[in-house]
Amino acid sequence: MxxxxxxxxxxxxxxxNVPDRVLRAMDRPTIDHRGPEFQALATRVLAGIRTIFQTEQPVVIYPASGTGAWEAALVNTLSPGDRVLMFETGHFASLWKTLAEKLGLRPEFLEGDWRQGADPAAIEARLRADEAHEIKAVCIVHNETSTGCVSPIADVRKAIDAAGHPALYLVDTISSLASLDYRHDAWGVDVTVGGSQKGLMLPPGLSFNAISQKALAASKSAGLARAYWDWGEMLAINAKGFFPYTPATNLLFGLEAALEMLHEEGxxxxxxxxxxxxxxxxxxxxxxxxxxxxxxxxxxxxxxxxxxxxxxxxxxxxxxxxxxxxxxxxxxxxxxxxxxxxxxxxxxxxxxxxxxxxxxxxxxxxxxxxxxxxxxxxxxxxxxxxxxxxxxxxxxxxx
Missing domain, CATH: 3.90.1150.10 (Aspartate Aminotransferase, domain 1)
Structure with a gap:
């Protein structure tokens, strides 16, 4: 060529594309991730990222791709054999379903044609039929990257509520976060999954879980094995401005710059x-x-x-x-x-x-x-x- x-x-x-401002923010010597400079950085970005999810609840940051955040959302809230309701909006919804199967969950896929988002009415009908409440979570991709179709997240929340169903609500925002309006708290989402390499204008390498109090409560009794992805250990040390393992330090400097840019634009x-x-x-x-x-x-x-x-x-x-x-x-x-x-x-x-x-x-x-x-x-x-x-x-x- x-x-x-x-x-x-x-x-x-x-x-x-990564802005020069973000690249320059990352272009610095590695610092001590157990020292006071990092503690101040972590405290700022852990607070700042909440504004992008539009939440007052905690947001966990992993050194991982979005796939890691998918797994974290599932293993922290569910137990082996749990039923999970998903909607076939495209390739990435299908991959999330496959990951759930590998973890020992029993996903149920509501069929879609890959040309529109999830159907709240179909979700409500399925949840109404689940009188025994065997379905423990509803998992939806907000913006399906393979198709360019957006699912109506607020309407799915209304459908879950209309069915009177206690299922947790998990949403993937990997290609919509910081691009499309998304409201973790106002839309009643329990776990929101995000990634760094799209609307946040960073290289790949960071992923996120925004976590409701209902999801935190569910994590206390969830039975799937977890170690690296464990919210409990992460949140305990995040409260002090640190991480339980080596974080992606320079990406966090980039994240801080990206957050500044997003808020400067509004x-x-x-x-x-x-x-x-x-x-x-x-x-x-x-x-x-x-x-x-x-x-x-x-x-x-x-x-x-x-x-x-x-x-x-x-x-x-x-x-x-x-x-x-x-x-x-x-x-x-x-x-x-x-x-x-x-x-x-x-x-x-x-x-x-x-x-x-x-x-x-x-x-x-x-x-x-x-x-x-x-x-x-x-x-x-x-x-x-x-x-x-x-x-x-x-x-x-x-x-």
């Missing part, structure tokens, strides 16, 4: 920016004559857009053309969507001009790869962005 000048456009839906503006970019991208896709994978408008994501390829055209071949010709990476289709869709990431450290450059690369790539399309997608997106000063886009509360 010939060397192309200019910066690489990393437009996958995570890991996302969370509402962050959510509005992502909603605006999602709408502009979908307008571009429709102008090209292509189809957005998410077919329920209310569930369309501000973090990413999955685009369906015309019949007879391979998404991976198109992505290869874009990479070779324009030095831009787009997301691939996962599992049963392999070769059928490409994904445009528009989350994290991203602005209007970044989006227009991205969409221009897609439009030129469609032509270079010989994919049937209409011209004018970039202009359609520009028309949306030009209205920024006239009427700000509504934030995506997923209610």
């Amino acid at each position: 010939a060397t192309l000048q200019g910066r690489h456009f990393l437009q996958i839906p995570g890991p996302t 969370l509402e503006r962050v959510f509005e920016r992502h909603a605006r970019h999602g709408e502009a991208t979908r307008r571009a896709v429709r102008a090209w004559g292509l189809e957005v994978l998410c077919r329920e408008p209310a569930h369309a994501s501000g973090s990413l857009t999955a685009v369906m390829m015309p019949d007879g055209h391979d998404a991976d071949g198109f992505r290869a053309t874009v990479l070779q010709s324009f030095n831009m990476s787009l997301g691939n289709g996962l599992s049963k969507l392999a070769g059928r869709v490409f994904r445009i990431g528009h989350l994290g450290f991203f602005n209007d001009l970044s989006l227009i450059g991205t969409l221009a690369g897609v439009e030129m790539g469609l032509k270079a790869a010989g994919v049937p399309h209409e011209a004018g997608g970039v202009q359609a997106a520009m028309d949306v962005l030009a209205k920024r000063g006239e009427a700000p886009a509504a934030s995506h509360a997923a209610e």
Whole structure:
């Protein structure tokens, strides 16, 4: 592959581009993770991360990927053989189900078509039928990274309550945290799972559990084996500003800088920016004559857009053309969507001009790869962005 000048456009839906400010914050000598400088840092970030989850409850930070936080959420709250209700929204919901099976849980998957978020009515009906309350937890992916579909988290909470069911409520926000409006406390979530490498604008390596008091109580009697992931040991020493094992010190310096950036912009503006970019991208896709994978408008994501390829055209071949010709990476289709869709990431450290450059690369790539399309997608997106000063886009509360 010939060397192309200019910066690489990393437009996958995570890991996302890391701001220079965050990189500079991490670019420092390692410090003593048992000393007072680290204690002060940990105290600041453990408090600051709560604001992003919009919670007054504790948030645990693990040196791990989001998969680790999935496991932590399950092993701290459940026992071997417990039934868990999940909804098939896409590839990552399926992976969480597989992880639950490996831990000795009995997940039940409500079938979905990967083109919309979870259905609160179906969840309510299943919980009403569970008169013996054998289901111990409901697990939902907020923003399904493989499809670009958002599940209505507040409505699922209402469905659980309407069924009068005591199940815990666990939510994955790995590709929505700090991008889409999310409210751990107000929406009655018991465990929220997050990761560092998307809306938080960090490299991979940190993951999170935001924990309700109900979940903490459940952890006292949960029977699944846990050691590294144990909330009890973590929270006890976090209270003193330390970790029970070596933390990802330099990533925590980066996290502090990322939190500062998010609050300087303001969370509402962050959510509005992502909603605006999602709408502009979908307008571009429709102008090209292509189809957005998410077919329920209310569930369309501000973090990413999955685009369906015309019949007879391979998404991976198109992505290869874009990479070779324009030095831009787009997301691939996962599992049963392999070769059928490409994904445009528009989350994290991203602005209007970044989006227009991205969409221009897609439009030129469609032509270079010989994919049937209409011209004018970039202009359609520009028309949306030009209205920024006239009427700000509504934030995506997923209610």
